[in-house]
Amino acid sequence: MEKAREKARILMEALPYIKEYYGKTVVVKFGGSAMEDDSLKEKFASDIVLMRYVGMNPVVVHGGGPEVTRYMEKLSLQVQFVDGHRVTDEATMEVAKMVLVGKVNKEIVSLINVHGTLAVGLSGEDGNLIMARKRRHRKGQDEVDLGFVGDVERVNPAILLNLFRDEFIPVVASIGVDEKGVSYNINADLVAGALAAALQADKLIYLTDVDGIYRDLADGGSLIPELSVKEAEELVESGALGSGMLPKVQSCVEAVKAGVRRAHIINGTVDHALLLELYTDAGIGTMIRE
Secondary structure: OHHHHHHHHHHHHHHHHHHHHOOOEEEEEEOHHHHOOHHHHHHHHHHHHHHHHOOOEEEEEEOOHHHHHHHHHHOOOOOOEEOOEEOEOHHHHHHHHHHHHHHHHHHHHHHHHOOOOOEEEEEOOHHHOEEEEEOOEEEOOEEEOOEOEEEEEEEOOHHHHHHHHOOOEEEEEOEEEOOOOOEEEEOHHHHHHHHHHHHOOOEEEEEEOOOOEEOOOOOHHHEEOEEEHHHHHHHHHHOOOOOOOHHHHHHHHHHHHOOOOEEEEEEOOOOOHHHHHHHOOOOOOEEEEO
């Protein structure tokens, strides 16, 4: 009986949040160790399905850098990074598309569909969802040619809105295309932020390998639970953020400035991290707000 009462208490705690987020769009960037652990992947998929069944419109955006690297090594292709960006020649671009669109995307779709045929896999090339431009990257005084590495030029969200109408969950691989049909590899953090802004999402959530943003990574007690956009910008300018966290925080800031109500960075290695953030009083991670 006590276990039943605890379940009822949890449901009642979640009720105000279920009502608040009903019909709202939430963009979730799925990445980090959560993508490498089968148990965490399955829990993530069940969380996404639950979000849909209680009336939210979740969008999943994913990368898959470690998997791309593994396949490149199998094919004896050179793996090279500049400031965290993968140098992407034509052969690397083909591998990235094969792995991200043909393998990782379909695996996530299949995991979600185990709980009901709800998910549809997409890349930015589908319906010109993500229009890209070649990234111009500077290192010191020099401009470095990263090859087929892109930035988001604009988002055409009509295909996602149509999927919402038909109660599907879009799962988006971070590949974009330019006006000439050339494909580009785009940082998935930036894609998630751009999609959230285009959809005027209620929330943008990044699943990562740490509990959130720390003032000092060496100090476990320095986790920052909440930041304003101004405070987040000051943190970026201070140079205190590592290369992995920097694009996430920058994307959060840009998304919130563009109309996303709140952005969150949470630990995806925690069981059911999404549900803890969305449907409990405590929440987890770091929130960035206007």
